[in-house]
Amino acid sequence: MTNELQRYYSELREKNRRLLEKRIAECEQKNPRFRSLANEPGLVFKQLAAGKLTPAAAKSRIGAIGAERRNLLISMGLPGNYLDAIYTCPRCQDTGEVGEPRRLCACALKKQQEQLLSGSRINDRETFANFNEAIYPNDEQKKQGLAMKRFCERYVASLPSPEKPNLLIVGQSGLGKSFFGNAIARAAIEKGIPTLKTTAYQCIQTILDGIETRADAITPYLSSDFLILDDLGTEAMVPNVTVETVFRILNERTAANLPTVLITNLDREGLFERYGERVASRMIDGALTAIVLLRGDNLRTRVR
């Protein structure tokens, strides 16, 4: 479970604990009998431990205390379980985990998805379901778009361990590259894969800010289960930072077998020119990377 998720559940339990305390105080104020009822189980257990009560008698006494409390609550117009422990998710009792071995509860998967989507650059418009081949100007591009969609869907289906971990999407501006990047991210998150989608520009900016504040800015890019780096080639080219950062991301993710999608306007020559042989040859390494080229007219200028 991520730290963010753990924090969510500990805050949730704290919130429900405070709510229960408030209910107890409210009931005790209305009827002091609640306070003695709250103390009685402890006395029963003491007597049981001291051998002054049989287990059967203790059990019946505990049952009677519960019944009296329930009846008192109902007579006050409240639900009989008003003073029971409060759980937002009774299934996991707000721990986020169920079963043996422990796995994430459905509520935690849903929460994780929400957390991944908020603050990410992933939108809910650009999805495979919303793909519309009618935006393509001719049959050839329509065919290409559909093939691209099928390809990307297969890639997502093979996550978290695609045969070739990396995907490089290359094409001029306005061919829908970012649409596919978003659709891949969205579908991956729906599969429950923690996904980081960002632009290369934002990534390098974050690294530069991190240098200034001495924060550890690169780790999320290295260790995210799935990374989508859009607009590669538009980031600032800072000596000793940009190329080194891209290299480190590619290198460490490959070593850890973590899938990565790169999206760029740059063709092969452009990549070699900008990032140099060491980095560019890694980006187009056919053993690790599936490469798709999008060709054709700019959709944005056509649609407008």
Ligand SMILES: [Zn+2]
């Ligand atoms: Zn739950």
